[in-house]
Amino acid sequence: MINSYSSADKVLLAVDCIIFGFDHQGLKILLIKRDFEPERGKWSLIGGFLKRDEILDDAAIRILNTYTGLHDIYMEQLHAYSEIDRDPVDRTISVSYYALINIENHNEELIKNYHAEWFSIADAPNLIFDHNEMVQHAIRRLRYRTSIKPIGFELLPEKFTMRQLLELYEAILSKELDKRNFISKINSLEILNKLDEKDMQSSRKGSYLYTFNKEKYEEKLLNDFVLNL
Amino acid sequence: MINSYSSADKVLLAVDCIIFGFDHQGLKILLIKRDFEPERGKWSLIGGFLKRDEILDDAAIRILNTYTGLHDIYMEQLHAYSEIDRDPVDRTISVSYYALINIENHNEELIKNYHAEWFSIADAPNLIFDHNEMVQHAIRRLRYRTSIKPIGFELLPEKFTMRQLLELYEAILSKELDKRNFISKINSLEILNKLDEKDMQSSRKGSYLYTFNKEKYEEKLLNDFVLNL
DNA sequence: TTAGTAAGTGTTAAATCAACATTAATAAAA
DNA sequence: TTTTATTAATGTTGATTTAACACTTACTAA
Missing domain, CATH: 3.90.79.10 (Nucleoside Triphosphate Pyrophosphohydrolase)
Known part of the structure; x- marks a missing residue:
């Protein structure tokens, strides 16, 4: 049986x-x-x-x-x-x-x-x-x-630079990404807040810090999309 | 402990x-x-x-x-x-x-x-x-x-028409697909063999029967692709 | 003042996608 | 034999998306 x-x-x-x-x-x-x-x-x-x-x-x-x-x-x-x-x-x-x-x-x-x-x-x-x-x-x-789905909110510090986000994606996908194309694709998701604050560690010019827009991030978490990087 | x-x-x-x-x-x-x-x-x-x-x-x-x-x-x-x-x-x-x-x-x-x-x-x-x-x-x-991944080999009879394959995809995705675009996308995968034989059940004109090319099908099973239907 | 470094920024050609309508082949009916 | 009815087969085009690519800017430290 x-x-x-x-x-x-x-x-x-x-x-x-x-x-x-x-x-x-x-x-x-x-x-x-x-x-x-x-x-x-x-x-x-x-x-x-x-x-x-x-x-x-x-x-x-x-x-x-x-x-x-x-x-x-x-x-x-x-x-x-x-x-x-x-x-x-x-x-x-x-x-x-x-x-x-x-x-x-x-x-x-x-x-x-x-x-x-x-x-x-x-x-x-x-x-x-x-x-x-x-x-x-x-x-x-x-x-x-x-x-x-978007990624980063869980893995990055609250404030992060575009470079950090890029490097996170590169690490996960283990391939190099084109910086300019990456930035415009990420921006098109509209999940980031650009702060007025700069991170001065990494360069003389300093790079802008970002945070995730939690509401939009979570909305994107629910509704899958296709992100071609 | x-x-x-x-x-x-x-x-x-x-x-x-x-x-x-x-x-x-x-x-x-x-x-x-x-x-x-x-x-x-x-x-x-x-x-x-x-x-x-x-x-x-x-x-x-x-x-x-x-x-x-x-x-x-x-x-x-x-x-x-x-x-x-x-x-x-x-x-x-x-x-x-x-x-x-x-x-x-x-x-x-x-x-x-x-x-x-x-x-x-x-x-x-x-x-x-x-x-x-x-x-x-x-x-x-x-x-x-x-x-x-390709689908159909497992679900369809050995010989099938393009319409059957289309209807399978439509059933799974539960949306209508454009016939002409579907056919050219499926053909671009190069996993089908078009036979000389026609199925005369469904129409007076008859529609060509296809089989899957097993080798190519299984190759595609292993190496994921993106199929935008 | 200069030199050095990483950040920031747009354009274009190529590829892909989505929308769309007419002709072809055949069997059955007249 | 001709007509009719039915589904199969087939390509083009404009719109969108993608991928490749290089120079200028802002700032610090020498």
């Missing part, structure tokens, strides 16, 4: 988070050095087990909060991984989530205590289980997301 | 399949009238439980085969659903898959025995649990898929 609750096998359900951040060095992910078995001492994604009274989205939020201290983070479910021996201890199915966070906002204390660390995508260490695959999958998804 | 296997709760893991078919009436899904509790007698997606020695993809294949007799079907994982009481019997997380099948190829015997039936998307009955949501989600995904 195909549909029998009694004969069905129960499994552990884990949640693993691919946490993306962005700084002057590019796109990064937050990894943790495991101090528990199995694979103690190796690097892995941040994860945990689903609780009986919890939905997956909440488990992802809880896990992210535990390790970073952050609330109200943009997260999206990605995929369920179910290879039989993906976790050697017990049959565990893992549902991956990716999160976008502002790298400056996390709780450094917490991160240190958990032996977590930011790695540039390019030189991240090898990860346990199928976590490398999860990361690759998440990058593909992030790239896709970038083509149909 | 956040990472403790012993204290973690195990759950049932189900797989539910949104099975799409296409015929002269449009896009359809295969539903089953449950003859087991809970919700006996109501309509639901075709589903089952994950077995201990099975990965999710294989469970989906097994379930689809059980109800339709079909092998080698295009399937894709969609999403994991985890609301606490989504299944009233026991805590069950369900991973949905969508499948594309040629509606003429299924095993009618099997389908009848299981009280399964094809419904047009538009007038499908209300479904149990969160299955309505799963269907909506699957339609959105199918629509997206259609914009970046």
